[in-house]
Amino acid sequence: MPILRASTQFLRTLSSFKASATNLSFGQPTIRTMASAVSKRLEGKTILITGASSGIGRATAVEFAKTAPKNLKIILTARRLDTLKEIAATINKEVGEGVKVLPVKLDVSNAAEVREFLKGLPEEWREIDVLVNNAGMVKGTAKAPEILEEDINIMMSTNVTGLINITQAVLPAMMKKPDGGKGDIINIGSIAGREPYAGGSIYCATKAAVRAFTDSLRRDLIASRVRVIEIDPGAVETEFSLVRFGGDKAKADAVYTGFEPLTPEDIAEHVVYCAGRRENVVIADSLIFPNQQAGSAPAIHKK
Numbered sequence: 550m551p552i553l554r555a556s557t558q559f560l561r562t563l564s565s566f567k568a569s570a571t572n573l574s575f576g577q578p579t580i581r582t583m584a585s586a587v588s589k590r591l592e593g594k595t596i597l598i599t600g601a602s603s604g605i606g607r608a609t610a611v612e613f614a615k616t617a618p619k620n621l622k623i624i625l626t627a628r629r630l631d632t633l634k635e636i637a638a639t640i641n642k643e644v645g646e647g648v649k650v651l652p653v654k655l656d657v658s659n660a661a662e663v664r665e666f667l668k669g670l671p672e673e674w675r676e677i678d679v680l681v682n683n684a685g686m687v688k689g690t691a692k693a694p695e696i697l698e699e700d701i702n703i704m705m706s707t708n709v710t711g712l713i714n715i716t717q718a719v720l721p722a723m724m725k726k727p728d729g730g731k732g733d734i735i736n737i738g739s740i741a742g743r744e745p746y747a748g749g750s751i752y753c754a755t756k757a758a759v760r761a762f763t764d765s766l767r768r769d770l771i772a773s774r775v776r777v778i779e780i781d782p783g784a785v786e787t788e789f790s791l792v793r794f795g796g797d798k799a800k801a802d803a804v805y806t807g808f809e810p811l812t813p814e815d816i817a818e819h820v821v822y823c824a825g826r827r828e829n830v831v832i833a834d835s836l837i838f839p840n841q842q843a844g845s846a847p848a849i850h851k852k
């Protein structure tokens with residue numbers, strides 16, 4: 550008798566597996582894959598990406614659009630509005646009109662602009678489901694006491710207070726959702742926030758601040774369903790070094806010679822992976838290196 554019960558149970562499990570693996574409405578057997586599950590979970594969501602005009606932000610917008618092409622809203626923000634408009638047109642050309650893209654000029658370092666930002670959006674765009682806090686920058690490689698005050702201020706106001714301000718602007722709508730609130734806050738930190746290096750003290754300090762803010766926020770929101778996620782890339786080839794060296798392409802290119810850096814798409818895939826997990830799964834903290842990186846720059850002074 551126990552054998553009969555076990556085989557009945559086995560048949561029940563098998564038939565429920567078959568039912569879930571078959572798309573009954575079309576009568577076609579479609580196997581549920583991780584990609585199809587992610588696509589379904591993202592459907593209907595509104596994604597806000599800061600720093601979407603270049604590098605990781607731009608790649609993240611494209612990756613979201615390709616993953617959930619049937620029904621998604623993506624708000625692209627940065628200071629270069631023309632570039633955002635071009636990216637929006639490219640996305641629509643590639644994936645069609647199922648993805649609505651709204652390019653909006655936003656300087657996250659400007660607190661007043663951030664405060665007014667949501668009010669300025671059309672009403673149907675104001676409930677953000679996923680915020681990707683990606684806007685960030687580095688200026689120069691100066692060491693104390695030679696660091697320019699203007700460089701300190703722009704790194705702090707973009708990478709730290711900008712990220713905090715936009716998070717505070719978006720959270721109230723997330724918190725109104727059932728179960729004490731729902732949504733994803735995905736912060737792009739850096740290996741620099743975990744392992745500081747010479748010539749990067751302010752940038753490293755900003756990314757350490759992002760890390761502390763992110764960890765506190767996750768604790769602050771523990772009673773809600775808001776997922777607070779940090780992704781820390783190692784070296785990614787983007788405009789990042791070009792900005793650091795004030796547009797000097799030779800200096801920027803030299804950063805990425807002799808090894809194969811990550812591409813912005815490598816990070817974008819991980820952002821979408823995190824946002825596409827089952828609601829109860831939080832990829833709280835990730836460190837992503839290219840294969841030939843294992844930390845920041847070495848710190849031994851040899852005579």
Ligand SMILES: NC(=O)c1ccc[n+]([C@@H]2O[C@H](COP(=O)([O-])OP(=O)(O)OC[C@H]3O[C@@H](n4cnc5c(N)ncnc54)[C@H](OP(=O)(O)O)[C@@H]3O)[C@@H](O)[C@H]2O)c1
Nearest residue numbers: 600602603604605627628629656657684685785787788789
């Ligand atoms: N590349 C790397 O090796 C690396 C490694 C670890 C972490 N990260 C982090 O990854 C994030 C993205 O950087 P990336 O590598 O993709 O560099 P990127 O190509 O230079 O992109 C940076 C983006 O941030 C935007 N931005 C800069 N200041 C802004 C401001 N005040 N307001 C709004 N947007 C602003 C830029 O757009 P506009 O100029 O149009 O405003 C641009 O879209 C940053 O947070 C960076 O710290 C990068």
